[in-house]
Amino acid sequence: MLSNIAIVLFDGFAFGMLLFVLSVGLSVTLGLMNFINLAHGAFGMLGGYVTVLAMRQFGLPFLLALPAAFLAAALVSILVERTLFRRLYNAGELNQVLFTIGMVFVAAAAATWFFGTVQQPIVLPRWLRGSVEVFGLRLGVYRIFIIAMALAITAVLVFGLERTRLGAQIRAAVDNQRVARGLGLDVEKIFGITFALGSGLAGLGGALAIEIVGLDPSFGFHYLVYVLIVVSVGGLGSITGSFVGAALLGIGDVAGKYFVPEIGSFLIYLILVAILLVRPLGLFGRR
Amino acid sequence: MADPASPMLQTEGIRKNFGALEVARDVSISLPRGCRHALIGPNGAGKTTLINLITGQLTADAGRILLDGEDITGRSAAERVTKGLARTFQINTLFPDLTPIEAVTLAVCEREGTAGRFWRDLSAHGETVDESFDILKRLGLADVATRATRTLAYGQQRLLEIALALATRPKVLLLDEPAAGVPKTESAALFGVIEALPEDISVLFIEHDMSIVFRFAASIIVLVGGGVLVQADPETIRTDQRVRDVYLGQANHG
Amino acid sequence: MAATDAAKTIDPHAWLAARSRWSVFEIAFWLATLLPFFLFPTYLTLASQVAIAALFALSVDLILGYAGIVTLGHAMFFGIGAYTAGILSARFGWNDPVSGLLIAGAFAGAIGFIASYLIVRVQHLALIMVTLGLGFLTYELANAMGWLTGGADGLRGVRTGEIFGFFRFDLWGYVGYSYALTVLFLAFLFSRRLVNSSFGLALRGVRENVRRMPAIGSEYRWHLRVIYTISAAMAGLAGAVLTQTTNTVGLNTLSFERSADVVVMLILGGTGRLYGAIVGAIIFMVARDQLAGINPQYWYFWIGLLLMVVVLFMPNGILGFLTRLAGRRD
Numbered sequence: 001m002l003s004n005i006a007i008v009l010f011d012g013f014a015f016g017m018l019l020f021v022l023s024v025g026l027s028v029t030l031g032l033m034n035f036i037n038l039a040h041g042a043f044g045m046l047g048g049y050v051t052v053l054a055m056r057q058f059g060l061p062f063l064l065a066l067p068a069a070f071l072a073a074a075l076v077s078i079l080v081e082r083t084l085f086r087r088l089y090n091a092g093e094l095n096q097v098l099f100t101i102g103m104v105f106v107a108a109a110a111a112t113w114f115f116g117t118v119q120q121p122i123v124l125p126r127w128l129r130g131s132v133e134v135f136g137l138r139l140g141v142y143r144i145f146i147i148a149m150a151l152a153i154t155a156v157l158v159f160g161l162e163r164t165r166l167g168a169q170i171r172a173a174v175d176n177q178r179v180a181r182g183l184g185l186d187v188e189k190i191f192g193i194t195f196a197l198g199s200g201l202a203g204l205g206g207a208l209a210i211e212i213v214g215l216d217p218s219f220g221f222h223y224l225v226y227v228l229i230v231v232s233v234g235g236l237g238s239i240t241g242s243f244v245g246a247a248l249l250g251i252g253d254v255a256g257k258y259f260v261p262e263i264g265s266f267l268i269y270l271i272l273v274a275i276l277l278v279r280p281l282g283l284f285g286r287r
Numbered sequence: 288m289a290d291p292a293s294p295m296l297q298t299e300g301i302r303k304n305f306g307a308l309e310v311a312r313d314v315s316i317s318l319p320r321g322c323r324h325a326l327i328g329p330n331g332a333g334k335t336t337l338i339n340l341i342t343g344q345l346t347a348d349a350g351r352i353l354l355d356g357e358d359i360t361g362r363s364a365a366e367r368v369t370k371g372l373a374r375t376f377q378i379n380t381l382f383p384d385l386t387p388i389e390a391v392t393l394a395v396c397e398r399e400g401t402a403g404r405f406w407r408d409l410s411a412h413g414e415t416v417d418e419s420f421d422i423l424k425r426l427g428l429a430d431v432a433t434r435a436t437r438t439l440a441y442g443q444q445r446l447l448e449i450a451l452a453l454a455t456r457p458k459v460l461l462l463d464e465p466a467a468g469v470p471k472t473e474s475a476a477l478f479g480v481i482e483a484l485p486e487d488i489s490v491l492f493i494e495h496d497m498s499i500v501f502r503f504a505a506s507i508i509v510l511v512g513g514g515v516l517v518q519a520d521p522e523t524i525r526t527d528q529r530v531r532d533v534y535l536g537q538a539n540h541g
Numbered sequence: 542m543a544a545t546d547a548a549k550t551i552d553p554h555a556w557l558a559a560r561s562r563w564s565v566f567e568i569a570f571w572l573a574t575l576l577p578f579f580l581f582p583t584y585l586t587l588a589s590q591v592a593i594a595a596l597f598a599l600s601v602d603l604i605l606g607y608a609g610i611v612t613l614g615h616a617m618f619f620g621i622g623a624y625t626a627g628i629l630s631a632r633f634g635w636n637d638p639v640s641g642l643l644i645a646g647a648f649a650g651a652i653g654f655i656a657s658y659l660i661v662r663v664q665h666l667a668l669i670m671v672t673l674g675l676g677f678l679t680y681e682l683a684n685a686m687g688w689l690t691g692g693a694d695g696l697r698g699v700r701t702g703e704i705f706g707f708f709r710f711d712l713w714g715y716v717g718y719s720y721a722l723t724v725l726f727l728a729f730l731f732s733r734r735l736v737n738s739s740f741g742l743a744l745r746g747v748r749e750n751v752r753r754m755p756a757i758g759s760e761y762r763w764h765l766r767v768i769y770t771i772s773a774a775m776a777g778l779a780g781a782v783l784t785q786t787t788n789t790v791g792l793n794t795l796s797f798e799r800s801a802d803v804v805v806m807l808i809l810g811g812t813g814r815l816y817g818a819i820v821g822a823i824i825f826m827v828a829r830d831q832l833a834g835i836n837p838q839y840w841y842f843w844i845g846l847l848l849m850v851v852v853l854f855m856p857n858g859i860l861g862f863l864t865r866l867a868g869r870r871d
Binding site for chain 2: 550551553554556557558560561734735737738739740741742743745746749750752753754755756757758759760761763764767771
């Protein structure tokens, strides 16, 4: 029983780390521009399909497909941000929600057109398959890999935000956009860069997710809900918040489905609503 | 409460901190019935904050607020309005898509407690509409009463700010820079409207233009760094050295 | 300002009365809703689906279009109404449609009233997430309570009796469409009166500038609770009519897709104008009927594209776009 709990905690944490990579970009861009981008999950899906293509069509190894997924999602997001999203920054939340939901619909249809509705599996390299025994527990190697990746990304993000010039600018812009503008910061440019990085991370998350949750055209929609929960529970613009929110959701989701499968999802939503009522800005939200 | 000499609005030791920043320091002011007082002070002195604290947009950390002798410290912003404490905003806070007649009628309905009647057509509230139109007429807004607020000239929107406050039938009216952004040539006319308000309303206004302050205020409260520096009649303020130092000096190059 | 002269020419009473007067277009519109009986008798089932969707969209317009409450979970109340009517019949043998309808609406309204206390506490993203969360919550609850709701298989054994003990629901949908249309029309009359009342004015005030409302002495949260309750009840009526005209209830009545679809309909038609909800429902439902047969995925492609176009180029929806084209923008 105890080892069951440990395994569930481990699997849940790995799933949570996956959600963290998928959602942290949205948290930061939402905190920056208050732009509710429901198409964030679609960038994750894009990353997934790019990985599938890169490995199958071009024979790229998995580890090289991951940066390809990141780059593809980042590049497409720059294009979309420049041409479309920019017109909507002052358009009100409802218009943002609807426009980006429309994009998710279109993206799902495009994915169906090119790939059909079937699941797209990938073949992991041999060293990522199977499991290892740690303290008597059999842990999946790939899940360890995901956790390691997510922790590395967290470290890079925290370091980047705290120690680099761009990071300082982003923090200033999240804190108070008017003041940041007054100081002569090009908030649009900062946002463009952040948006590309965040979408790239979503693409990377989509690539990492294939092995765990599968990939089909409904990905953008299905994981949107998880991403939104992470972002709203964690609090906008907070990396710590996203990390904690994602870990909680991942563990809660896996534990709920394992121990109380009948009402697992019910509990997740109940907790979501309860948290938001007590802390409408999320656990780590400041504004 | 019946004593006409008792103050209409009184604050006792109001305090408020934003983190380490003290925005209100033991503010105790008092407005007599029918007064025309001005609140002045350099930028960042906490004038708007004080109004927000009095009207309940912000909650004070300490102190009491009395309206006509009644303690309203714990009341919500809406309850304070119902009890007769109205305000206007420095930056237009209007209903862009509503017409002035609709906006003022809404305010009157809220005062009468009839705003929740979803089963009665608006045109059936005859007397309410009459009263609202009278207010608009008084402020010279009658000919634009049926145009969307966002299409009104800026000066007319400033007047609508006052009209909305008047519709609540205030005992005390706090005007946050009523002439903000209005050309100097028109601001005197706007203050003419304020001067002509019913005599029993106590008025406190924030204004930067000293010539207007000296002309329209019977008493002037000077706020500096969140605290009251001095309160006196215009003649005294004009010659007060401290006021010259902290306020008038700064205003010259501000 | 030559206010005194001009003021005589403006009569606020006449102006307000004109705003709520019935126009020729409106009367023509409602007469046209009778056309399916004569022109498309084979499509009466679709027509009642459209009327139900329009009623649901109308309920969302009241909160979203007039009070500015964004919701992505309103199927919650649609489904509660649908299940109430279904459970009354299948579990308690209560087959009378009119009383069943009213009970379903009242129950959905009661749940809406409770939920409204949560809704008014949050804004922006948190509001969207709370509505979304409550929607999923209800879905999962209905799924878990299979003993009552039939779970994923849907509720079996729903039967609907004659209306007023006289009109029997027929196979071709004559009575079904008449029933749905009547409920829609009555709800529309109610909504029309509501939005033209002082209460409607207060809701528009909340939407236009919520910060000003306390400063004119408004306890606007109470207004929001009232309209949320009314809207929930109306959504419940729509769900109940669906149950009674189809004799089935499934989890799809509570699904996120239904919550999203109804907002899409409303946006397509145009928010805050009542007719936008109805026109949007007509366009959406008829288009889906025509296109979805081909492939549901591509149906969503067109809907997605249409949404993007409407948001970018027609901020007031198709109806707003048309009225502006016609040059009679108020």
